[in-house]
Amino acid sequence: MSEAAVAADPTLKLVRGYYTCPMWGRKEPHWWTVRPDGTIHDPTCLQFPSGGLGTYEEFDGTFECSNCNKTIAEADAIPYSNYVFCSDNCICDFVGV
Numbered sequence: 888m889s890e891a892a893v894a895a896d897p898t899l900k901l902v903r904g905y906y907t908c909p910m911w912g913r914k915e916p917h918w919w920t921v922r923p924d925g926t927i928h929d930p931t932c933l934q935f936p937s938g939g940l941g942t943y944e945e946f947d948g949t950f951e952c953s954n955c956n957k958t959i960a961e962a963d964a965i966p967y968s969n970y971v972f973c974s975d976n977c978i979c980d981f982v983g984v
Contacts, residue, residue: 888930888931889901889902889918889919889920889929889930889931890918891930892920892928892930893920898922898923899920899921899922899928900920900921901918901920902918902919902920902921902943902945903917903918903945903946904916904917904918904919904943904944904945904946905917905943905944905946906919906929906935906939906941906942906943906944907941907942907944908935908936908937908941909937909940909941909942910935910936910937911935911936911937914944915935917929917931917943918931919931919932919943927939927943929943948960948961949961950964950971951971952971952972952973952974952977953970953971953972953977953981954972954973954977954978954980954981955973955977957973959971959973965978967981
């Protein structure tokens with residue numbers, strides 16, 4: 888829906904990041920748009936109980952390894968199920984082999 892909003896209004900900037908809903912208390916992967924004046928326009932904010940009154944954090948291109956917490960670039964990350972790792976060794980350590 889955010890991509891559709893940008894297509895309808897090219898002045899909007901598409902943003903990838905995280906939304907923290909204060910009612911859920913956790914960070915969720917999310918997409919939204921930003922107007923030229925910097926205000927957030929989130930066409931899907933009503934999916935959250937807080938309705939967009941939480942915290943928006945733009946993705947900085949890095950992840951933390953799910954095993955050792957090392958910061959790694961997205962291009963170097965190794966996805967495994969719902970987790971991200973910096974190396975095969977960390978995957979093996981995480982799953983216990």
